[in-house]
Amino acid sequence: MSEPRRPRSREDYERGLPDYHDPTAGFAGAPPAQSALTLRLVLAVFGVLVCVAGGIAVLAVGAPTWAAVVLFVLGAIALVDIVVIVRRKARGEPG
Numbered sequence: 001m002s003e004p005r006r007p008r009s010r011e012d013y014e015r016g017l018p019d020y021h022d023p024t025a026g027f028a029g030a031p032p033a034q035s036a037l038t039l040r041l042v043l044a045v046f047g048v049l050v051c052v053a054g055g056i057a058v059l060a061v062g063a064p065t066w067a068a069v070v071l072f073v074l075g076a077i078a079l080v081d082i083v084v085i086v087r088r089k090a091r092g093e094p095g
Contacts, residue, residue, distance in 0.1 A: 010092035037085055037095035044081045051075030 055071035058064075089095075 008092070037089055037093060041082065041085045041089075044078045044085065047078035048075050048082065051078065 051071045051074045055068040055075065058068040058071060
């Protein structure tokens with residue numbers, strides 16, 4: 001049976017999670033894969049800014065409203081992604 005679930009600590013993430021397999025670890029001297037949470041956070045913030053600015057610009061130009069709605073929905077999705085990333089980083093995941 002598997003061990004009971006407990007909250008993971010920063011040390012657990014630094015040591016590596018059980019059953020995690022990085023097929024490229026050590027291959028030809030390659031370092032183990034790193035999490036890209038910070039890059040993902042930067043890209044999500046960029047996505048929110050671009051989508052909101054684009055949606056406002058579309059409304060200002062007088063283009064079809066559906067295009068602005070699509071941009072605002074994509075911005076909202078990026079905002080949800082930011083919340084998920086911040087929660088993961090607060091939990092102690094590296095990256």
